[in-house]
Amino acid sequence: MEPIIKTENLTIRFGGHTAVSKVNFEMPAKQLKSIIGPNGAGKTTFFNLLSGELKATEGDVYFKGENITSMSSVARARLGLGRSFQITNVFPNLTVLENVRLAVQSKEKIRYQMYRHFTHYKKLLEESQRLIGVVLLQGKEHAIASQLSHGEKRKLEIAMLLALDTEVLLLDEPTAGMSLEEVPAILDVIKAIKQTGDKTILLIEHKMDMILDLSDSIMVLFNGKLLADGSPEEIMNNETVQNAYLGGLYDENLAES
Amino acid sequence: MELLINLTVNGLATGMLIFLLASGLTLIFGLMSVLNFAHGGLFAWGAYSAVWFYSLTGSFILGILGAIVTGAVLGFITEKLIITPVYGNHVQQILITLGFMLVLAELLKVVWGPNQIRAIVPPKLEGSWEFGDVLIIKYRLFIIIVGFVIFGIFQYMLQKTKIGLVVRAGVMNKEMVQALGINIKRVFLYVFMTGAALAALGGALFAPYSGVIYAEMGFEFAILAFIVVVIGGMGSFSGSLLAAILVGLAGSYMAYYVPALSLAVNMMLMAIVLIFRPQGLFRAKG
Amino acid sequence: ACSKSDGGEASTKTDDDEKATNQSNQNEEEEEEEELGTIKIGVLASLTGALESYGKQTKQGFELGLEYATGGTMIVAGKKIEVVYEDTETKPEVAVQKATKLLEEDEVDFLVGSSSSGDTLAVLPLAEEYEKIMIVEPAVADSITGSEFNPYIFRTGRNSSQDAVAGAAAIAGPGVKIATFAPDYSFGWDGIAAFKKAAEALGAEVIIEEFADPAATDFTSNLQKVIEAKPDYMFVVWAGANSPWNQIADLKMQEKGIKISTGAPDIPALSIMEPLVGMEGFSVYYHTLPNNPINDWLVKEHKARYNGEVPDLFTPGGMSAAIAIVEALKKSDGDANGKTLIKVMEGMSFETPKGKMTFRAEDHQALQTLYSIKLEKQEGIPYPVPVLLRELSPEETEPPIQNK
């Protein structure tokens, strides 16, 4: 099967620093792949290159065989590449509901409609309400986004991504700072999406238990380079990964879960 | 050749003068990110108080010092009363400082009357030297020197101390700076007062240059100062200096060679700079 | 505040007392009104903002003028005169607003004003619409009695062209080489165009015309060009606070043999012309220039009333406007009908502090005396004083007719 996303020699340099270096990677459709790597390895930057937030210095990105390297982030989002952000990135002075509703509106392709009153779009509201429920934010619909606690903002971030309902989901540390008891709920959401079987998910995480639980495959970035891409077992047994990324904590981590 | 020298020296002097007017705003707008539309008012108050102190004491130096003190005191009042409630909110800043500008300009008339007032150049700086066809106006040379001195002082202060850093950090995240043990309110107050004092100094030096002061003078030059700060790159003294000199020289050359466009020269300069270097000429560092 | 004055009227005997007497005065006036009928005059002037001092001069002059012309009675042809002053703030929309208020609410019979040409032009159509006479004073734009003229407009103020003609008369002569220097907008262009014509008619040659950004901090580049052209004179048309005089001195233009000539401004602005002592030019008015009893009266009364201050540039203008109105009413026998007054006023001559003025029938511009002067330093006066060289008679400074 044709990979849904493919990169060739994807490279970006910031000044003298190469944050992503000649990455050749293929993402099989309808799978979940996790990306791990030390801090500053270039994971987020790689996402930014896929979603178009950043422009590659070299190399190409293909989506379903089409070269999308020169497309804007807007165009890519419309094409079906949706993403969540590592550093919470919402509309601070709008309510939770409004934040989600905007994403739903985009999914429904209501972009330049200028005369209809927005509340006419009942459907949008209902869908937004539903998604807020999915990420356990019910009761907070009318809270202003900037007044949410950190974990709540993370959930909102996920709701907005889900609302876009894109073919590809790029999740950047979705559960960072989320409370222990709620991580499983979000995991369930991701699992549920995965089970429907029509979505492709790329996940950046540092929580190994979660990664092992979810991933079909794992790729490892190191200093901007693609170090390995393989099944969870392969990766966990990779020595470099163990020494430079996991350290000792991971054993206990696994033991706990 | 002589012509070119004349145009350049005069352009440079005008540029320096504009730099002096803009230097206070470099601190207040560039660094502290306060859209201070009352800046022109501070500047006019500086001019008036300099002329007044000068005529009272007969000493130009005391006049200048008087202006600086007036500026600092006004800066204190402005910061406490007007700016403190609106830090970080540009929209409110526009409204409140425009209101204060009206008050400042009108109060000038209450104190010194509505008529324009003559400002004289101190005898020692009066007149000019001639070298062949090259004519150097003493007062302009004085302005150029003062401009460089001010530039040097502030460049040094911002490079060698962390005040500049603290202010910029404070603008980005006031709470965090405080949590690092810095009394940011006081820092802002002092920096604002310094900016106001610089504005007053600019006014004080401008007065003898143009020979006349009037209550509305603030409105006219405040915009020029904003232009300089923006095209120089927010908060950068080197940027402001370069931009001011550019404005001065462009004005001088254009008025001679392309007089038809001299009315538009500042605006064109700003448009060109911003289109090609949207962030301004310099990026503030330190 | 209301309740306070209610209670205060009886008990305190200060301000309120005065108010009370004022009120009774007003009552008397109203009674008189019924017997006499009134003539109402609305005066528009810039009482705040950059042109504030001009506005105040007009206002004071106008008050004095009415007093003089009616012999202190404020009654003309059996009618009581009332005046309402309004501040245009030098904004056209405010001027229109205030003018309409005057015409509609106060139902004035005359409009007088205003300090800025923009404000005045905006108000001109209202005069025609309401068929009321408007005396323009002291706005200078030629177009007021030129392209924008309507028959209800009369101007006691001089116009740009008159200034220019006077300026030319002061310096131009066969073979004289003149450079001009003016601000780069209508006022400057009009002034220079008119000057050029007048000067060339007198045989002079205008060799270079420089226009500068009026808001600029530096005029030396423009002046440099003038110096290079080596003229005999540089004629300057200038208005506004930001002025080039210092720089003219700095560049030693006079030492280089270029004589400067310009119109003498009002007293506050004269004080900043210190560097130009010795220059020859023209003046619209300075209190020592005219020699006639009206001016003597004006100077005396003005001093008495405004703690020793002498009347300034536009004070006689205000006075002239008042005199013109009173004279017209005398002739029309108190009839304030616009159409009637037009007939009366066209060609009317009247005595003013500047001597005899005549409303030219064609464009209603008052022809008037201007003065050729020289700036001199005088003992005990903190500004250069315009000293009379010679009077430029109304005929001599007659401007072209431009409303055709």
Add this chain to the structure above:
Amino acid sequence: MKTLLKVEGIHTFIGQYHILQGVSFEAREGEVSVLLGRNGAGKTTTLKTIMGLTPASKGTIFFEDKDIKKQPTYTIANTGIGYVPEDQGIFADLTVEENMKVAMRKEDDATLARQEYVLDLFPDLKTFWKKDGGHLSGGQKQMLAMARAFVHESKLLLIDEPSKGLAPIVIEKVMEAITEMKKSTTIVLVEQNFIMASRIGDRYTLIDDGATVHAGEMKDLIGNEELKRKYLGIG
């Protein structure tokens, strides 16, 4: 052991919202106290209230027997309390170096030496010394925020979710560092990573809906399946 910080019955309003409704806990000298609770429980607000960023309207906050409740933030910081906020509070337009500089109260040899120590802890920061704070990766920002707080020897450190976004190996280093620092510094920690919390915490305070619901020694909590299930959803 001596109590360094004693928070008693604090109530905090943000705008018209009554966020904290009776949080009490204490931090003893040389110990690590962990605040636990769900998202939105009020952990961050508790730390902010101690720092004077969201002043308490009721209750008392004693630090070294001084009431600091009404003190301005910078005074509180200067009495020796360091703070690592949950959103890192990096000055985005300042370089890493400048971020550190702002945090340094003086630049004497001792401080510089300590800076070296901190940078050894997070060598990444040294690599990106001249880079803008805003351009760092998420984890690097977290490191910078900690480095800034560690550069002075504080009596008390308030750290809000240090492990968030860090690679496992770095978490380990941070834990080591905290254990090391414990000798001289008392620490209050908000942490969602229970493994980390349980390994380095000495005592815990459970916060729910803006109030303290439980407190005790960490070793008791580790064994208390019921509490863990009820408030932490684990076990």
Add this chain to the structure above:
Amino acid sequence: MKRKFQLNHYLLVVIVIALAIFPFVSDSRTWTILLTQIFIFSILAMSYDILLGYTGIVSFGHAMFFGMGAYTTAVMLKRIEPTMGTFIVSIGVGMLLAGLISFFIGLLTLRLKSHFYAMLTLAVSGLFLVLAEKWRTLTQGNDGFTFKAPEFFKDRVMFYLVVLACLVLVYVFLRRFVNSPFGRVLVAVRENEQRTSSLGFNPLHYKVIASVVAGVIASLAGSLYAVSLRFVNTSVLTMDITLDALLMTIIGGVGTLIGPIVGAGVIELAQYYLSGLAKEYPIFERWIIFFGIVYILAVVFFPRGVVGTIREQFWKRKMKKDGAKTVPKKEVS
């Protein structure tokens, strides 16, 4: 929520009707003119609020569109003939011109960040001012020129009614506009441009369209303004006009449409009354001081603008009354 809107609606309709019959009950022309003036500036301020309040763009060059409308109408009425037909066509032409120019300027410059954009608009409008100053054959520079208004407007009441109608139309149109899905995206652009684009909305498109709408409506205000004065000069292109629009918007409350209208009223009336006081009480001779103090007090007492602050209070009170939970409880499934 619905109920509140409806209440507002009725209130607005009542106010509009009251304003419409006002000139027939009162024969104060001063008030007619003052209100006309307020309506015109309300339109201008509303158009500015589309930029500032809804899209988060600060422009220092809004006067250029106002001036474009004013000049187009003035020139056409003077050069062609002062009829209603010309008037209406001139409005259209002005709007078209303003639309085109704001489109191009927007396309070129809206990529810039906040102050830089603001300063660039200042520059461009400054250039337009110079152009108007220099193109004397058309504009007569800063002296300006007068022209005749269409016969129909001889009676200022008619003009008053037309302006009122324009105000209502613009209000209704803009209300629809900002409450449409499109308008919600504008707000999103204001809040977080980058996030908007990652949702698949192109911020530049939104900003350009917003500035075209704002420009077109400012031009309408300009056309009406010129006719209200029957005169135009370069003052319509100056920074003062932009600042007026800006101040009115801020005083009334950014991000609301009623706000700019209230702001226009507050400023015009304050000016009217204060300058009136100057004639009666000597201490008000320097009334501008008090006018400045009005701005300062406005910020102190109405930090979010008159309408913004009142709304906020209203919500707060409502929340209290409804006994909203202080800390919303979370149910965990």
